[in-house]
Amino acid sequence: MIWMGATVAFLPSCVYRQDQVHMQLKHLQINPDQEKLLASLADEIIPATQTPGATDLGLHFFALKMVDDCYDSVGRDQFMSGFKAFAENRSADNALTLEKAAADQKMAGFVNGYRSLIVRGYKQSEYYMTKVVPYKLVPGGYKGCIPVTAAATT
Amino acid sequence: MGYLNTKGVKERTFDAIVIGSGISGGWAAKEFTEKGLSTLVLERGREVKHLKDYPTTNMMPWEFEHRGQLTADLVKENPVVSKCYAFREDALHFFVKDKEHPYVQDKPFDWIRGYQVGGKSLLWARQTQRWSDFDFTGPARDGFVVDWPIRYKDIAPWYSYVEKFAGISGNKDGLPQLPDGEFLPPMELNCVEKYFKDKMASAYKDRPVIIGRAAHLTAPQQVHFDQGRAQCQQRDLCQRGCPFGGYFSSNASTIPWAMKTGKLTLQPNAVVHSIIYDEKQQKATGVRVIDAITKKATEYFAPVIFVNAAAINTNLILLNSVSARFPGGLGNDNGLLGKYFAFHNYRGRINARYEGYMDSTTEGRRPNSGYIPRFRNLHKQETDFLRGYAAGFGARRTNLPSTGWGEQLKQQLDKPTPGLWAVGSHMMGETIPKEKSRLTLDPSQKDEWGVPLLHVDMAYDDNDEKMLKDYFDQMKAMFETAGFTDIEIEDSKQAPGLDIHEMGGVRMGRDPKTSLLNEWNQLHACRNVFVTDGACMTSTSTQNPSLTYMALTARAVDYAVKEMKKGNI
Ligand SMILES: Cc1cc2nc3c(=O)[nH]c(=O)nc-3n(C[C@H](O)[C@H](O)[C@H](O)COP(=O)(O)OP(=O)(O)OC[C@H]3O[C@@H](n4cnc5c(N)ncnc54)[C@H](O)[C@@H]3O)c2cc1C
Numbered sequence: 001m002i003w004m005g006a007t008v009a010f011l012p013s014c015v016y017r018q019d020q021v022h023m024q025l026k027h028l029q030i031n032p033d034q035e036k037l038l039a040s041l042a043d044e045i046i047p048a049t050q051t052p053g054a055t056d057l058g059l060h061f062f063a064l065k066m067v068d069d070c071y072d073s074v075g076r077d078q079f080m081s082g083f084k085a086f087a088e089n090r091s092a093d094n095a096l097t098l099e100k101a102a103a104d105q106k107m108a109g110f111v112n113g114y115r116s117l118i119v120r121g122y123k124q125s126e127y128y129m130t131k132v133v134p135y136k137l138v139p140g141g142y143k144g145c146i147p148v149t150a151a152a153t154t
Numbered sequence: 155m156g157y158l159n160t161k162g163v164k165e166r167t168f169d170a171i172v173i174g175s176g177i178s179g180g181w182a183a184k185e186f187t188e189k190g191l192s193t194l195v196l197e198r199g200r201e202v203k204h205l206k207d208y209p210t211t212n213m214m215p216w217e218f219e220h221r222g223q224l225t226a227d228l229v230k231e232n233p234v235v236s237k238c239y240a241f242r243e244d245a246l247h248f249f250v251k252d253k254e255h256p257y258v259q260d261k262p263f264d265w266i267r268g269y270q271v272g273g274k275s276l277l278w279a280r281q282t283q284r285w286s287d288f289d290f291t292g293p294a295r296d297g298f299v300v301d302w303p304i305r306y307k308d309i310a311p312w313y314s315y316v317e318k319f320a321g322i323s324g325n326k327d328g329l330p331q332l333p334d335g336e337f338l339p340p341m342e343l344n345c346v347e348k349y350f351k352d353k354m355a356s357a358y359k360d361r362p363v364i365i366g367r368a369a370h371l372t373a374p375q376q377v378h379f380d381q382g383r384a385q386c387q388q389r390d391l392c393q394r395g396c397p398f399g400g401y402f403s404s405n406a407s408t409i410p411w412a413m414k415t416g417k418l419t420l421q422p423n424a425v426v427h428s429i430i431y432d433e434k435q436q437k438a439t440g441v442r443v444i445d446a447i448t449k450k451a452t453e454y455f456a457p458v459i460f461v462n463a464a465a466i467n468t469n470l471i472l473l474n475s476v477s478a479r480f481p482g483g484l485g486n487d488n489g490l491l492g493k494y495f496a497f498h499n500y501r502g503r504i505n506a507r508y509e510g511y512m513d514s515t516t517e518g519r520r521p522n523s524g525y526i527p528r529f530r531n532l533h534k535q536e537t538d539f540l541r542g543y544a545a546g547f548g549a550r551r552t553n554l555p556s557t558g559w560g561e562q563l564k565q566q567l568d569k570p571t572p573g574l575w576a577v578g579s580h581m582m583g584e585t586i587p588k589e590k591s592r593l594t595l596d597p598s599q600k601d602e603w604g605v606p607l608l609h610v611d612m613a614y615d616d617n618d619e620k621m622l623k624d625y626f627d628q629m630k631a632m633f634e635t636a637g638f639t640d641i642e643i644e645d646s647k648q649a650p651g652l653d654i655h656e657m658g659g660v661r662m663g664r665d666p667k668t669s670l671l672n673e674w675n676q677l678h679a680c681r682n683v684f685v686t687d688g689a690c691m692t693s694t695s696t697q698n699p700s701l702t703y704m705a706l707t708a709r710a711v712d713y714a715v716k717e718m719k720k721g722n723i
Contacts, residue, residue: 068224139518144344
């Protein structure tokens with residue numbers, strides 16, 4: 001099983017071949033078009049700005065990995081059917097945003113689930129935990145009451 | 155059983171045998187070896203060496219494939235152990251998987267185990283509250299089970315003894331129901347926890363909120379440095395094994411200490427099958443061991459045997475130690491072995507929010523939480539149920555949930571806005587041991603080491619249900635008094651066992667007719683066998699039990715060695 005971690009995902013996009021999905025999945029069937037769509041949705045959730053966005057950090061791979069390994073078969077099926085419904089609607093209407101789709105009963109489960117996986121992947125990425133809100137492996141202590149303004153880390 | 159070992163009997167004979175290397179067995183090993191006895195510790199699991207065998211200890215959160223989460227396959231294959239909150243991606247390797255050692259649940263019971271050198275001492279939550287006479291006199295006062303053969307004064311010096319060595323942080327709170335110990339500096343309650351403490355102190359006479367007493371080196375002393383341990387760094391990653399030895403485990407503390415004496419032989423992968431009873435000498439002479447991997451049988455001998463396999467496995471070993479003299483299990487003249495088994499009621503939880511201290515927060519992590527000692531039925535019976543409960547209590551500042559999409563979402567994630575405080579509590583209820591709550595052996599099915607499968611048969615009773623309701627009522631009122639909002643109560647409905655405070659089956663007592671062990675944890679009917687883990691407990695109290703196992707163990711070894719010197723064992 002290959003997990004494309006954050007470092008790999010920073011490589012230039014030419015390492016991706018056009019006809020193949022870029023990670024091995026045990027259960028989910030994802031074709032290259034679907035992968036592309038999931039990647040662009042990930043960037044719609046967390047876009048690259050001055051700082052890295054979702055696909056720069058490989059978060060769409062992380063999300064797929066989590067669905068593939070940690071969802072049970074019911075959860076996986078729901079994810080896939082919601083995703084397929086979204087993909088169909090999106091190809092009919094290019095202006096369909098995730099936000100709008102979240103209001104639709106058929107797509108809501110997928111949209112919210114994917115969003116929270118991307119958000120989780122972001123907050124638990126090496127980038128975020130070293131550069132944005134640094135994680136200390138060895139905090140050394142606990143301060144039980146400090147002004148909010150002074151708080152540096154979680 | 156094929157006896158294949160070729161080593162001589164002399165090489166397999168020791169001054170003392172200890173079964174199990176977890177919290178209690180580690181203490182037995184330390185005490186025996188320090189007193190100069192050549193000691194064999196038999197451990198069914200693999201070797202786990204301090205520092206060397208903690209593979210995940212220095213991993214960053216993002217280095218875990220699933221960021222700590224269990225895979226669906228693991229959950230499916232392990233319906234029991236996957237319920238334990240600590241069974242996560244970073245500590246999987248320290249837990250027994252369901253298939254590895256099957257048992258029969260006559261009623262639902264979650265048996266959570268760690269089979270390795272160190273046992274569950276690597277995994278425990280390190281809460282170390284002393285018991286008091288409210289606990290030791292409980293059965294006598296309230297008329298259940300049998301009277302404890304000891305009182306607080308008998309164990310108090312041994313609490314001090316083990317606390318100094320293990321290193322227990324805590325505050326001297328001066329509470330009769332939770333006696334003070336030999337404390338290292340306490341960890342800190344945070345602002346909202348302190349606020350709750352003050353509110354409860356003014357609203358109630360009997361509901362102190364304190365910081366938990368916990369086995370962490372908040373200020374290590376020479377005796378801890380001598381163990382090679384250092385200050386707790388509050389990583390709060392304890393279940394991985396601590397690179398600082400900041401919390402007490404057998405691996406960081408008692409086992410290496412015993413090893414330094416040169417008197418310890420530690421034998422991993424050694425499944426104790428049974429204790430050998432000699433009819434002529436009228437005592438136990440040794441143990442029968444099955445190699446966990448090769449399944450080869452070997453016998454080891456010693457004049458004294460300590461059974462510290464953790465409560466359930468200790469019952470299993472004794473039940474399986476049958477002889478013409480003891481057809482129903484070693485020491486089981488009264489038929490009570492395996493009975494009066496009990497646990498703690500951990501079903502109640504309550505969560506809420508608090509909209510105060512909005513300009514304050516916390517920093518760092520704290521491997522500990524607040525604690526509310528038992529206040530129910532303490533001085534006298536006052537409710538329609540017996541005994542009472544202690545409660546954990548904690549508060550933490552949350553961030554506002556991130557909303558929206560795209561750049562807006564990203565900005566929120568990059569600069570989280572503090573939200574309300576989340577507050578929560580969980581219940582730790584005393585349960586009443588009953589004769590029908592019991593462990594038995596399957597008449598035909600055996601495990602791969604030739605030991606009968608264990609049956610577990612126990613459930614919550616009416617007293618537990620009433621107590622749970624009272625916890626919800628009282629805690630809800632306390633939360634309302636403190637102005638907490640969005641109060642939600644939850645009955646986890648978890649099965650007995652998930653509390654991981656299983657106790658009893660080989661209870662202590664004064665009378666051989668109604669108990670298995672005397673006041674020194676010595677089998678009434680087989681005086682050179684001692685049981686000092688949870689199996690010995692007469693009643694369950696509300697406090698986490700492991701500190702008491704440590705103290706009872708050190709006390710019993712001291713007694714056993716004196717008796718050996720007098721020629722009585
Ligand atoms: C997640 C978690 C949190 C906990 N939190 C707390 C807490 O905060 N406070 C508290 O007091 N307690 C807590 N506990 C419980 C605590 O871990 C146990 O009470 C304690 O470890 C019991 O010590 P022991 O020596 O009896 O058993 P263990 O530490 O389990 O050691 C028993 C050893 O015996 C070995 N063994 C078993 N059978 C055999 C056999 N047949 N032959 C040879 N060896 C055998 C096992 O492999 C094991 O190594 C917690 C437990 C867990 C898992």
